[in-house]
Amino acid sequence: MTPDSDAALLAAVAEGRLEALRVLHHRHAPWLRARLARRCGDPDLVQSALQDTFVAVWQDAGRYRPSEGAAGAWLWTIAIRKLVSALRGRPAPVAAEAAVTESAEDLVLRAVEHGDLGTALNRLSPELRAAIRATVLDGLTVKEAARLLGVPEGTVKTRVMRAKAQLRELLT
Amino acid sequence: MNGWHVPDDLRAAYLDGGLPEAAAMSVEVHVASCQGCQAAFPVQEEWLEESWAAIADVVDRPAPRPLTRGLTALGMPEHVAVFLAATPGLTRSWLLGVAGALGFAVAAAHAADRSMLVFLAVAPVLPLLGIAAAYGARVDALYEVASAAPISGGRVLLLRAMAVLVAALLVTGAATPALPAFTAAWLLPSLALTGAALALGPLLAPHRASALLAAGWLAAVPAGREAVFGAPAQAAYAMALIPFVYLGARRWNRL
Known part of the structure; x- marks a missing residue:
């Protein structure tokens, strides 16, 4: 464990060293912010979720176990949950998606690049993709995903089921 | 990777x-x-x-004091809790004072043929001592800071008096089982005296009002147990409380 590794810094934060939290913040805030911004179009909410994340890290750094995975992944699980609580029942304003204009050539290239699964995922409707992203990639519970997406829990479950069925169909 | x-x-x-x-x-x-x-x-x-x-x-940000945390956990607004806990030296001094005087009274009551008159005479005065020590240029190291704070002097007094009263009642109440029956008789006189001290607030500095009332009370006690603690007297204390509560509530709303 080198002294400036994430794990060492988190251990230092757990001992109450503010400087270590500062290094962690400078290292992780930019990508966490970008990743949060993809899930919520309101920059103020993203900013407040990010702030809550590092305040929570200050308080709970002692709970991080390096054996359970990279510090970045651990930070993300905190950040996404802080975003869910910053929403307080409102649905997340949809992140602005730049129009995807892909030529047929690009599409073919991408299919080669990412294989069938990538193509299949990209062909899901945005609602189904968002449900898969929240539950599978971000590891949220159905309840948390429902709050993030602003739909009832039942809807999240149905969407995840439909998305999986559709993926299965597209891949066979 | x-x-x-x-x-x-x-x-x-x-x-x-x-x-x-x-x-x-x-x-x-x-x-x-x-x-x-x-x-x-x-x-x-x-x-x-x-x-x-x-x-x-x-x-x-500095971590809140344990007392502040406890009070906020009980539902008190944070700024009030911070304010009450802001003078810990003072809080300890009056709490110790109340506890000490009470211990003395209990001991005296047990020594002197369990008449309890000493206990009953001292117990109602204790919150008064606390209130005298709670506010004013003479006793409060933070008086100047408090005067400059955006909170009126009257509200400071009432807030601290309430804190003193709750603490004094808890301490005195805890001592009550140490004595036989008739011991709850101190409660109403105590509340009435405290109310009177607060009602005198606009006229007299708290320590003067408290001294005056305590002297009056101690002078009245020798009139006899029945006259001072009997049912008619208790009813009078309860009646006296009503205007004090009313006045206090009105002033509180104005502040």
């Missing part, structure tokens, strides 16, 4: 939101555990410093 890193064009597409989902997911999973790719994200120095300053501000 395994040698693969997020290419610049892929990151640019990810940041501007145009990246298809599957590719975005793969970027995200990789970035979460790759320090090099994390560092490659563009940084706006100004935003980063501002964002850090906001976090440092929250994190660096």
Whole structure:
């Protein structure tokens, strides 16, 4: 464990060293912010979720176990949950998606690049993709995903089921 | 890692939101555990410093005192709790004073043929002592700070008096089982005396009002147990409380 590794810094934060939290913040805030911004179009909410994340890290750094995975992944699980609580029942304003204009050539290239699964995922409707992203990639519970997406829990479950069925169909 | 890193064009597409989902997911999973790719994200120095300053501000705030935390946990607004706990030296001094005087009274009551008259005479005066010590230029090291604070003197007195009363009643109440029956008789006189001290607030400094009332009370006690603690007297104390509560509530709302 080198002294400036994430794990060492988190251990230092757990001992109450503010400087270590500062290094962690400078290292992780930019990508966490970008990743949060993809899930919520309101920059103020993203900013407040990010702030809550590092305040929570200050308080709970002692709970991080390096054996359970990279510090970045651990930070993300905190950040996404802080975003869910910053929403307080409102649905997340949809992140602005730049129009995807892909030529047929690009599409073919991408299919080669990412294989069938990538193509299949990209062909899901945005609602189904968002449900898969929240539950599978971000590891949220159905309840948390429902709050993030602003739909009832039942809807999240149905969407995840439909998305999986559709993926299965597209891949066979 | 395994040698693969997020290419610049892929990151640019990810940041501007145009990246298809599957590719975005793969970027995200990789970035979460790759320090090099994390560092490659563009940084706006100004935003980063501002964002850090906001976090440092929250994190660096002094932790609330245990008393403040306890009071907020009981549902008290935070600013009131902070205010009440702001003079811990003072709080300890009157709490110790009340406890000490009470211990003395209990001991005296047991020594002197269990008449309890000493206990009953002293117990109602204790909150008065607390109130005298709660506010005023003479006793409060923070008096000048409190005077300059955006909270009126009357409200400070009432708040502290209430804190003193609750603490004194708890301490005195805890001592009551140490004595046989008839011991709850101190409660109403105590409340009436406290109410009177507060009602005199606009006319007299708290320590003067308290001294006056305590002297009056101690002078009245020798009139006899029945006259001072009997049912008619208790009813009178209860009646006397009503205007005090009314006055207190009205002043509180005005403050």
